[in-house]
Amino acid sequence: MSDPAAHPLIVEAGERVRLDFVNRSTMWHPMHLHGHTYQLAADGPRKDTVIVLPKKTVSVAFDADNPGQWMLHCHNAYHAEAGMMAVLGYRA
Numbered sequence: 001m002s003d004p005a006a007h008p009l010i011v012e013a014g015e016r017v018r019l020d021f022v023n024r025s026t027m028w029h030p031m032h033l034h035g036h037t038y039q040l041a042a043d044g045p046r047k048d049t050v051i052v053l054p055k056k057t058v059s060v061a062f063d064a065d066n067p068g069q070w071m072l073h074c075h076n077a078y079h080a081e082a083g084m085m086a087v088l089g090y091r092a
């Protein structure tokens, strides 16, 4: 497995960030972001985990308001251990 910290997703403090979770698999993936809550659609609920159904895409948006390094991963532990994880970091 590659080191997720080797290629972090970099955001700028204060920006509004959109994440598109594209599920090309046939499994459910509860995608979880640490350190932030994200919004589903323009006026949707704020959550830190969203289930991405098979063959579906879910777009979320969050405010980059908590500098640090944060994990973004599937909440199925065996998926995360298989590599479904990334590190979100802030531009220095």
Ligand SMILES: [Cu+2]
Pocket (backbone or CB within 6 Å): 027, 028, 029, 030, 074, 075, 076, 079, 080, 084
């Ligand atoms: Cu998963």
